[in-house]
Amino acid sequence: MNIQWSDRYEFPPSLPDADPDWPLRELAAELQRLKVNVDVKMLGVPDAFPDGGWNIHKEDGVWLVYHSERGRRSRPSIFTSAFDAANFYLWIHVSNPKADNSSVGRLPRTPINK
Numbered sequence: 001m002n003i004q005w006s007d008r009y010e011f012p013p014s015l016p017d018a019d020p021d022w023p024l025r026e027l028a029a030e031l032q033r034l035k036v037n038v039d040v041k042m043l044g045v046p047d048a049f050p051d052g053g054w055n056i057h058k059e060d061g062v063w064l065v066y067h068s069e070r071g072r073r074s075r076p077s078i079f080t081s082a083f084d085a086a087n088f089y090l091w092i093h094v095s096n097p098k099a100d101n102s103s104v105g106r107l108p109r110t111p112i113n114k
Contacts, residue, residue, distance in 0.1 A: 001060050003078070011080060020058075023082035027056070027090060036093045047071065056089045058082070065089050 005011075021044075028040035042048035044057045052069035063085035066076040079085035 003060065003062060020082075023086045024056070026083075027086040030090055031093065034094055038093060047073070054089060054092055056085055065092070 024043045028043055031038050031040055038054075039048075042053075042055075046055065046057050046059065047068045048055055049068060050070060053067070054065065055068050055073075056063065056065045058064075063079040063082050064076060065079070065085050065088050066073045068074070077085075077088055079088065
C-alpha cells in the first residue's frame with residue numbers, strides 16, 4: 001500500500017512517550033466488557049482471520065480496519081489516528097440499527113491527561 005499525502009494535509013507529531021499498544025489494549029478491554037465475540041489477542045495482527053473476520057493494525061504509517069478472508073482484504077478504512085480506528089472497529093462490532101446502543105462508549109475510556 002502506498003499513500004501519498006499532499007502538502008495540504010498537516011499531521012500532529014507523535015508523542016515521544018506514547019504507548020503504541022494503548023489503543024489496542026483499550027479496544028480489547030471494551031470488547032471484553034461488552035462481551036463481543038472477538039479474539040482480542042488477534043488485534044493488531046495483519047490478516048489474522050483466514051476464515052473471515054475484521055482486522056485492525058498499523059501499516060505503512062496509517063491504521064487499517066478491513067475485513068479479510070482467504071488472504072483477500074475488503075471494505076478497507078484508513079485512519080491516521082489509532083483511536084479513530086479503534087472506535088470504528090468497535091462500532092462495526094456493536095452497532096445494530098435495531099438495538100439500543102446507549103452502552104457503547106468512546107475510546108479511550110481513561111483520560112489522556114492522567
